[in-house]
Amino acid sequence: MKVFRYGIDKLTIGAAIGIAEGKIKGELNDVAKSNVLRGFSAIGEILKRDEAVYGVNTGFGVLCRTVISKEDTTRLQYNLLKSHACGIGKPVEPMVAKLMMIIKVHSLTLGYSGVSLDTIERIIWHIENDVIPVVPEKGSVGASGDLAPLAHLFLPLVGLGEVFYKGERKQALEVLKEHGLKPLRLHPKEGLALINGTQFISAxxxxxxxxxxxxxxxxxxxxxxxxxxxxxxxxxxxxxxxxxxxxxxxxxxxxxxxxxxxxxxxxxxxxxxxxxxxxxxxxxxxxxxxxxxxxxxxxxxxxxxxxxxxxxxxxxxxxxxxxxxxxxxxxxxxxxxxxxxxxxxxxxxxxxxxxxxxxxxxxxxxxxxxxxxxxxxxxxxxxxxxxxxxxxxxxxxxxxxxxxxxxxxxxxxxxxxxxxxxxxxxxxxxxxxxxxxxxxxxxxxxxxxxxxxxxxxxxxxxxxxxxxxxxxxxxxxxxxxxxxxxxxxxxxxxxxxxxxxxxxxxxxxxxxxxxx
Structure with a gap:
């Protein structure tokens, strides 16, 4: 099987489809992991300095001037996923939702988003095991990222929302338990990095x-x-x-x-x-x-x-x-x-x-x-x-x-x-x-x-x-x-x-x- 190296190789239309269809294996190599860890550690350094950084320790959108305490930075990310999951309509095709995850993983592994390796590896687990989040088709205006659909896409990471699995529509938490997995604890900026981006449009x-x-x-x-x-x-x-x-x-x-x-x-x-x-x-x-x-x-x-x-x-x-x-x-x-x-x-x-x-x-x-x-x-x-x-x-x-x-x-x-x-x-x-x-x-x-x-x-x-x-x-x-x-x-x-x-x-x- 051909291998695609996330964060390293050039992602094309055909390569993205190939990964989604299981004909190409997407993997994280040491260089990509290093890039991810660099960005993640940078967030830790920034938080130590007690300076306001949008979406990390401030509110989102028009609430950008609202400063969030250190104690609440993790809760902020969790709340971002929940509050932004406002999509409606029929679910997008599982192929499209899977492409959204593939494109997001590739973007995050370039190392400029400040997410943890655990979060990226969990998204890859969803891709490889065909545990595909249920994403409503309507709700994005295509700027400030595809907020609503991406929020639905990543609710399962924290044990919320629904997924398509083995031909059935199930609660995400139920499928995670079936595989012996626990919901992730999001780190500062991770929720924002997940919902901010053009992956719905791109998929x-x-x-x-x-x-x-x-x-x-x-x-x-x-x-x-x-x-x-x-x-x-x-x-x-x-x-x-x-x-x-x-x-x-x-x-x-x-x-x-x-x-x-x-x-x-x-x-x-x-x-x-x-x-x-x-x-x-x-x-x-x-x-x-x-x-x-x-x-x-x-x-x-x-x-x-x-x-x-x-x-x-x-x-x-x-x-x-x-x-x-x-x-x-x-x-x-x-x-x-x-x-x-x-x-x-x-x-x-x-x-x-x-x-x-x-x-x-x-x-x-x-x-x-x-x-x-x-x-x-x-x-x-x-x-x-x-x-x-x-x-x-x-x-x-x-x-x-x-x-x-x-x-x-x-x-x-x-x-x-x-x-x-x-x-x-x-x-x-x-x-x-x-x-x-x-x-x-x-x-x-x-x-x-x-x-x-x-x-x-x-x-x-x-x-x-x-x-x-x-x-x-x-x-x-x-x-x-x-x-x-x-x-x-x-x-x-x-x-x-x-x-x-x-x-x-x-x-x-x-x-x-x-x-x-």
Whole structure:
């Protein structure tokens, strides 16, 4: 098993997902432990000097001028966890909560947060044993850290809150006792270090970016099947065209689709047809899919920094230097998240347009993709679904980061709403995945009306994978069942990976658009 060294190695989207899935082992080495102990001992030295340090021996937020006695500094940290656990709504997916812990551990082990080694080791225990805290999805404004969700995330450390364990939702204290563990006693600043940070935003962004990368690849592959099914031209994918407007995303998409359709019998069959141009949803695939990839790149670049940053407050530089700043502010991630949300929405928007055209039919392909329509409605209503999802995505694309509402009686007077941006991004991705599933289902159906002509081995492989799950439709049936089967195919991602591995695309491009 691969090993990731917390506080030492660079945490990427793929590495974070790998740790969460148990494919990569996260560990603390001696260097990371030394960094943690240095920061922890610095807090002890600072407290000896009897000076006011925000969140260590003062109140929180607008209460920062309220000095806390030495005797109450530990109680303060305990109270911070309890009072800030004000989240509501359904719990986030266990994968997201687990990513929150992984990202927090990596940040804390950089050694600038002043937490103890015991606290970090307990969080790692939760990760490795799949004891995942129950975290409500709503309550963060994405500045001063993701306070409410992080408070819920770390309540189990002190024996409070709930966890998901072995498929059940249980009281955290009950699970700790089951494993012979006692609640932790938090040291000065630890409660604040735990709840202050961007890990809720970052976890949702990481999970979303990982999914977005898969759907971007799927969109290219599925659009290639649709091109064949509609006998659309491959001339718009000529590299000479894209060298004249050399966006990396556009060039990469054009190259992928061109390779997917190289030496296709279907392409050759209409090489000399009278059609001059295809509708934009086919002709402009490189430009639209490519622009979405550029948005992914921006989010990836952002997470390359964010996942390897210290985002709590105050930051302990050394025993003589404590800086109270704003590294907890989610704006650097919120803006790219809103950009990625818009891009994902557009990817679904253009896919819906191709679904519409797949249903239009031509001399060989019947309208609604069934031979006997009238008595049968065929796949008509599947486009209603994609239209509904595409429209919903448009309404979700209003930028959350455009809003700010002052909190803490005005002390925290500008917030990012990045937590909302992160959740909306994943909601749009949920809809996008179903839009793509409908396009794949319909393009596979339409492709069979082109027989005996065959496409390329890769396109035929994709068609066969669909047919392993869903048979060719001769008459009306409950098509939502077919859509769900194809959706699971996309979520599994095995056929996407197989196609990607078979495409001889420039490795520099592959690495650029990889999650690693």
């Amino acid at each position: 949702f962004a990481t999970f979303g970016a990982y999914r977005f990368a898969r759907y971007l690849d799927a969109a290219d592959i599925i659009s290639a099947v649709s091109i064949e099914a509609t006998k659309s031209s491959i001339k718009p994918f000529d590299y000479r065209l894209h060298d004249l407007r050399p966006y990396d995303g556009c060039r990469y998409v054009a190259n992928r689709v061109r390779l997917l359709l190289e030496d296709s019998e279907i392409v050759r069959s209409h090489a000399n047809c009278n059609k001059v141009q295809d509708p934009y949803s086919f002709r402009c695939i490189p430009q639209v899919h490519g622009a979405a990839r550029e948005a992914f790149l921006q989010l990836k670049r952002t997470l390359d920094v964010e996942l390897n940053s210290v985002t709590d407050n105050p930051v302990i530089i050394d025993k003589d230097t404590v800086i109270s700043g704003g590294n907890f502010h989610g704006e650097p991630v919120a803006l790219p998240l809103d950009y990625a949300t818009l891009a994902a929405s557009e990817l679904g928007n253009i896919s819906d347009r191709r679904v519409y055209l797949l249903l239009s039919g031509d001399d060989d392909v019947p309208k609604m993709l069934l031979r006997d329509v009238g008595i049968n409605s065929g796949f008509m209503i599947s486009q209603y679904l994609t239209a509904a999802l595409a429209s919903e995505n448009k309404s979700l694309s209003f930028p959350a980061s455009a809003d700010s509402i002052p909190t803490s009686l005005g002390q925290e007077d500008h917030v990012s709403m990045g937590s909302i941006a992160a959740r909306k991004f994943n909601a749009v991705l949920d809809n996008l995945s179903y839009i793509l599933a409908v396009e794949l289902l319909l393009s596979a159906q339409a492709l069979e009306f082109r027989r005996p002509l065959r496409s390329t081995p890769l396109v035929e492989y994709v068609h066969d994978v669909v047919r392993e799950r869903v048979s060719f439709a001769e008459e009306d049936r409950i098509f939502s069942e077919d859509i769900n089967k194809v959706h699971r195919l996309i979520e599994d991602g095995a056929f996407i990976e197989q196609v990607n591995n078979s495409l001889k695309v420039d490795n520099s491009f592959k690495e650029k658009f990889s999650v690693y």
